[in-house]
Amino acid sequence: MKKLLLTSALLAALPLVVQASDVTFRAGTYEASADGIHGPVVVKTTFSEHKIDSIRIVKQTETEGIGTVAASELPKKILNAQSTKIDGIAGASITSKAIFSAVNKCIEQAGVKPDQLIPVITKKQTKEEKLSADMVVVGGGGSGMAATIEGRMRGLKVVLVEKMPYIGGAAAISGGQVVAQGSKLQKQFGSTKDSPESMMKDFLANGHNLNDKRMLSLYAHNVGQTIDWLHDKVGVKFIPNDLPY
Ligand SMILES: Cc1cc2nc3c(=O)[nH]c(=O)nc-3n(C[C@H](O)[C@H](O)[C@H](O)COP(=O)(O)OP(=O)(O)OC[C@H]3O[C@@H](n4cnc5c(N)ncnc54)[C@H](O)[C@@H]3O)c2cc1C
Structure with missing residues (x-):
């Protein structure tokens, strides 16, 4: 099989030694909070006279794998920049905003206006990496992950490219419920009278008959075997619930 070559540009941020903003903080540790997506994000920030010395998230209940990425990465970035006037973490904008806001409140408690802090410039260096693969999947959502797993099961070397962190x-972030119509699992759970036609009827009623019928039919005739594949081959555990699916 012809190997596909993939070149990825990895961005390594190398902080340069540059002049921090010419401000004087009231040295000490200050605590502040701001609302994230699931509740308050509480931050403790320590200042010496001319520098932000440390930023610690002391409490947060953000989404695992999304908001928690911002909680672990953003304090380091703010510290390197010595300013909150930097980009947030892609995909975690609400948590990022909460962290910026809480750190800004700490900066104000230390007697400085956040806007006075000009971000320290960091030089970005591009490092190229060449990867070879039999199959390249672009996008690590449910579809891309399924394609990747299936490719790996067939013995292919697969590279999955995802733009988000x-x-x-x-x-x-989905609700976590899935249609199980037509699966072995649905029958095992005692539902034996369902059919693609019945599922399509439900979906069309719910979609005010505006659904793309070709896509809906494809979905209704394949969802069962997809659930079985997830359960039998991938090892996903499903729990029946009270919803009428
Ligand atoms: C809030 C919410 C709740 C939901 N609840 C349910 C539910 O309970 N049950 C259910 O069955 N469905 C639910 N859905 C729908 C379901 O989650 C989606 O239909 C399904 O996850 C879509 O998967 P996908 O892989 O097709 O697309 P996506 O999940 O959109 O995946 C596309 C991926 O490609 C990446 N990407 C895009 N462009 C590039 C690029 N240029 N380079 C690299 N990567 C790229 C994206 O970052 C993303 O990770 C819900 C959806 C939402 C938003």
């Missing part, structure tokens, strides 16, 4: 796509 986490994989999962919409499934990472």
Whole structure:
């Protein structure tokens, strides 16, 4: 099989020694909080006279793998920049905003206006890496992850490319319920009268008959075997619930 070559540019941020903003903080440790997506994000920031010395997230209940990425990465970035006027973490904008806001409140408690802090410039160095693969999947949502797993099961070397700092796509934040129509699992759970036609009827009623019928039919005739594949081959555990699915 022809190998696909993939070149990835890895960005390594190398902080340069540059002049920090010419401000004077009231040295000490200050605590502040701001609302994240699931509750308060509490931050403790320590200042010496001319520098932010440390930023610690002391409490947060953000989404695992999304908001928690911002909670672990952003304090380091703010510290390197000595300013909150930097980009947040892609995909975790609400948590990022909460961290910026809480750190800004600490900066104010230390007697400085956050806007006075000009970000320290960091030089970005591009490092090229060449990867070879039989199959390249672009996008690590449910579809891309399934394609990757199936490719690996068939013995292919697969590279999955994801633009976000986490994989999962919409499934990472979805409700977590799935249609099991037509699966062996659905029958095992005691539902034996379902059919693609019945599922399509439900979906069309729910979608005010505006659904793409070709796609809906594809879904209704394949979802059962997809659930069985996830259960039997991938090892996903499903729990029946009270919803009418
Ligand atoms: C809030 C919410 C709740 C939901 N609840 C349910 C539910 O309970 N049950 C259910 O069955 N469905 C639910 N859904 C729908 C379901 O989650 C989606 O239909 C499904 O996850 C879509 O998967 P996908 O792989 O097709 O697309 P996506 O999940 O959108 O994945 C696409 C991926 O590609 C990446 N990408 C895009 N462009 C590039 C690029 N240029 N380079 C690299 N990567 C790229 C994206 O970052 C993303 O990770 C819900 C959706 C949402 C938003």
